[in-house]
């Protein structure tokens with residue numbers, strides 16, 4: 001599998017020391033120190049005990065074929081949705097593998113919604129009271145003008161799928177004495193959306209989340 005780093009696709013063959021943490025109320029301030037407790041749940045898709053991926057199905061709602069472009073027209077971004085799920089499928093980790101299905105049967109529903117407070121949103125949902133997602137959703141705002149180009153659309157989808165996979169906004173400590181105060185590894189779709197797919201720190205983070213190996 002390839003990873004996009006510094007603008008180039010390359011192979012990851014050596015361990016990478018990462019200088020960031022997942023920093024939200026749902027994660028401990030250390031990479032992947034989730035305990036399955038109410039305080040530090042693991043918000044992620046379940047994986048099989050042998051480390052193999054689960055299969056998840058995503059579905060695209062009809063509104064996604066008519067997203068506003070900002071120039072008065074609409075554009076079908078469903079191809080960009082398919083492109084980005086396939087990019088995540090190329091990550092050689094024990095993370096979920098996605099297949100497309102009908103919208104109504106999907107584990108992940110991608111749809112458009114009148115939401116003027118964000119370009120896009122992602123949520124994982126659980127119905128069984130534990131901390132593993134049963135299903136998820138990606139909402140694309142029909143108030144945004146972002147959807148006119150594949151690059152902008154794919155970068156946004158990469159960011160939102162990262163969220164679905166269990167990653168949250170990345171912060172890091174630059175050792176200036178002020179603690180964790182800088183946002184964004186540049187090598188993630190969370191820190192800087194990539195139109196080409198998950199980047200080196202996304203891959204490292206997915207590995208950590210789904211294999212339990214802290215980088």
Ligand SMILES: [Zn+2]
Pocket residue numbers: 159163169
């Ligand atoms: Zn986000």
